[in-house]
Amino acid sequence: MKYQFSFRRINHNFTRPVVTNHGIWEIRESIIIRLIDVTGKVSWGEISPISWFGSETIEQALDFCHQLPKEITSEMILAIPDNLPACQFAFESALSKLGDKSEFINPLNITYSGLLPAGEAALNQWQSLWEQGYKTFKWKIAVDKITKELEIFNLLIKNLPDSAKLRLDANGGLNYQEATLWLQTCDNLQPKIEFIEQPLAVNQFAEVLELSNSYFTAIALDESVATLQQLEHYYQQGWRGIFVIKPGIAGSPSRLRKFCQQYNIDAVFSSVFETPIARQAALQLAVELSLNNRAVGFGINHFFKQPDSTFPQSLWKNL
Numbered sequence: 001m002k003y004q005f006s007f008r009r010i011n012h013n014f015t016r017p018v019v020t021n022h023g024i025w026e027i028r029e030s031i032i033i034r035l036i037d038v039t040g041k042v043s044w045g046e047i048s049p050i051s052w053f054g055s056e057t058i059e060q061a062l063d064f065c066h067q068l069p070k071e072i073t074s075e076m077i078l079a080i081p082d083n084l085p086a087c088q089f090a091f092e093s094a095l096s097k098l099g100d101k102s103e104f105i106n107p108l109n110i111t112y113s114g115l116l117p118a119g120e121a122a123l124n125q126w127q128s129l130w131e132q133g134y135k136t137f138k139w140k141i142a143v144d145k146i147t148k149e150l151e152i153f154n155l156l157i158k159n160l161p162d163s164a165k166l167r168l169d170a171n172g173g174l175n176y177q178e179a180t181l182w183l184q185t186c187d188n189l190q191p192k193i194e195f196i197e198q199p200l201a202v203n204q205f206a207e208v209l210e211l212s213n214s215y216f217t218a219i220a221l222d223e224s225v226a227t228l229q230q231l232e233h234y235y236q237q238g239w240r241g242i243f244v245i246k247p248g249i250a251g252s253p254s255r256l257r258k259f260c261q262q263y264n265i266d267a268v269f270s271s272v273f274e275t276p277i278a279r280q281a282a283l284q285l286a287v288e289l290s291l292n293n294r295a296v297g298f299g300i301n302h303f304f305k306q307p308d309s310t311f312p313q314s315l316w317k318n319l
């Protein structure tokens, strides 16, 4: 099958910069792709890389789009190399939406986790999210000094309703000793803390494995398993804890689906701050592949303004 291919680059300013251990992130740079099949049916895909997380850069994705011909085939899409995982996701998702088997998912049947801002700001943000129906929250740690963060954390725990659950995301920014302190603290609060996400750097897998065997509080790998190849690697290395999956940068959705189904992994699906194009495709995978009733990290958050109803058609107008 042949498809007409075109693409548009888009930039979104976050309404408030996203602060993590990796630094301050202010602009979401993406590429929207469009495929048109021989019958004239149109389908969109979204490339939203996060290079500091282990995907390709936006420039590499743009180079890839620029070198493609105006007419592409499904064989070309399935041959996108593994070093372009966000491109694999975008093209394959767009392609599968042109097939018959794409289903409608009702996003209201999904449980969402709400992302709190880092630092003290979390203390006056959780309540409005709670009122919107969120019962699970995620808070970034390893952004400030640990003593300061433990103080804020204790206040947050005191304020949160009993039935609320909290996830902590260190983005690989703790050292071993800090990680043990967080894990001890969380063990004393169980079952309030759902898990700690990526406590140590990606190159400290042996230590994370050891921590996961020493504490009751669950650990989730995120940066370590950013792409499907890494996911497979750490599964082979014996990881049986939680895997955070960001479909937008994980690579081929069909191969991701196969892997999750074959090994029944405990997956938490998570956003890359994408537009509704990638969001819909990612949530479809999340609905299919989430086990253990884990909330998905796709809360509509106050960092990212959702585009209006003319998106993405409007990108192709007036040119």
Ligand SMILES: O=C(O)CCC(=O)c1ccccc1C(=O)O
Pocket: 020, 050, 113, 114, 115, 138, 169, 171, 222, 269, 270, 271, 272, 273, 296, 297, 298
């Ligand atoms: O997973 C979530 O709950 C929200 C998404 C999120 O935290 C995130 C979003 C973009 C880039 C990195 C991360 C992260 O999990 O570290």
Ligand SMILES: [Mg+2]
Pocket: 169, 171, 197, 198, 222, 223, 244
């Ligand atoms: Mg994370």
